[in-house]
Amino acid sequence: MDWDKLRIFHSVAAAGSLTHAGETLHLSQSAVSRQIRGLEESLGVTLFHRHARGLILTEQGELLFDAAKSMVRRLEAAEARIRDSEDEVNGELRVTTTIGFGTLWLAPRLGALYEKYPDLKIDLMLEERVLDLPMREADVAIRMKEPSQADLVRRRLMSVTIKLYASPEYLAKNGTPVTLSDLNDHRLISQNSTAPQVAASANLINRLFSETAASHLRVNNYFGILQAVIHGLGIGVLPDYLTEDFPNLVQVLPEETSHEVPVYLAYPEELRQSKRVEAFREFVVDEVIAYRRRNKELANSGT
Secondary structure, eight states, rough: OHHHHHHHHHHHHHHTHHHHHHHHHHHHHHHHHHHHHHHHHTTTTTOOOEETTEEEEEEHHHHHHHHHHHHHHHHHHHHHHHHTTSSOOEEEEEEEEEEHIIIIGGGHHHHHHHHHOEEEEEEEEOOOOOOEEEEEEEOOOEEEEEOOOOOOOEEEEEEEEEEEEEEEHHHHOOOOOSSSSGGGGGGEEOOOTTTTGGGHHHHHHHHHHOOOOSEEOOOOSSSHHHHHHHHTEEEEEEEGGGGGTTTOOEEEEETTTOOOOEEEOOOOOGGGOOOHHHHHHHHHHHHHHHHHHHHHHHHHTTT
């Protein structure tokens, strides 16, 4: 089978359009169409249903697309291993994690990684959706639960607990709640308890809602909640990892917390020998160790 035709077919199937595939491949639409037609003729099958709104794979096209995707993944993995066979750490590393952890914990610490490896290119993908590492949607993931996908190298980094925080200015103006029922006099700032990204803290949020806070502000990520808390809008439901970088926040109702949430670093088995992944893993582990040490020192200083 002609690899050039298969490569073009893969691009067309992924894009669902001859035009978009041509833009990606830097080919004219007519050139892409000729290659697809030639592939269909060589196989003796129709690979696409042509519609005004685009292209849809036939059953035979789906089978070929699955095979082509597997070949592309293997080629990408081989390319990554070839690049990583050099002594220097450079090139692109795609890292995915949640919006909250990425903006509030990881991104502020990346300077240490760039200082050591200035030629490394990090593509930081912050979203709540769990990307498929074996399918190479990302190279490395930091997740708030143990990954369930097979063929992943995983390491537990630390635990996070969800707690209640407010700014000193807010508490000076509105008072500090001592019991859950005191929340009736305050505005609660949280994510929606049904959102999948806050499953670990859903019980805590539901318990707080049962006390019927006088006012409520919902924000769909922790960065937004933090900004609202800092600006004195109310009491926020937030992960405790941010308190190191925002030491002025005051924890309220300290007995009201979520259970511990494990934080894992994971990457595909095929990238076990990757020097870029190794550099990122060592950087994160070092930062976690330093974070734990500072938290321990802070706890000891308070006793």
